Amino acid sequence: MLKAKILFVGPCESGKTVLANFLTESSDITEYNPTQGVRILEFENPHVTSNNKGTACEFELWDCGGDPKFESCWPALMKDSHGVVIIFNADIPSHLKEIEMCTALEQAEAGALEP
Secondary structure (H helix, E strand, C coil), X not given: CEEEEEEEECCCCCCHHHHHHHHCCCCCCCCCCCCCCEEEEEEEEEEEEECCEEEEEEEEEEXXXXXXXXXXXXXXXXXXXXXXXXXXXXCCHHHXXXXXXXXXXXXXXXXXXXX
């Protein structure tokens, strides 16, 4: 079985938890409650194609808290991940600026890690 670790990162109130709950068919949240640190949701998809073969995949969705105090943890959480999804609300102007700063930081850190 394939395994995939996917992180959801982005500013507060961008919809990371709502999207994670939707994808994992978790319970609905009726009121806003900021994620503290990280929340890990697991689910299986039996219909993933790899090398033209059908196989199952076990996903870990890491719903990362968007508060700036948690952003310094994101690089450590990204260790051994297979993907990072940056989520933001285009209707909130400050989100775009936060995402630009975040991606610049991640690109700088990625460059520092490369040999």
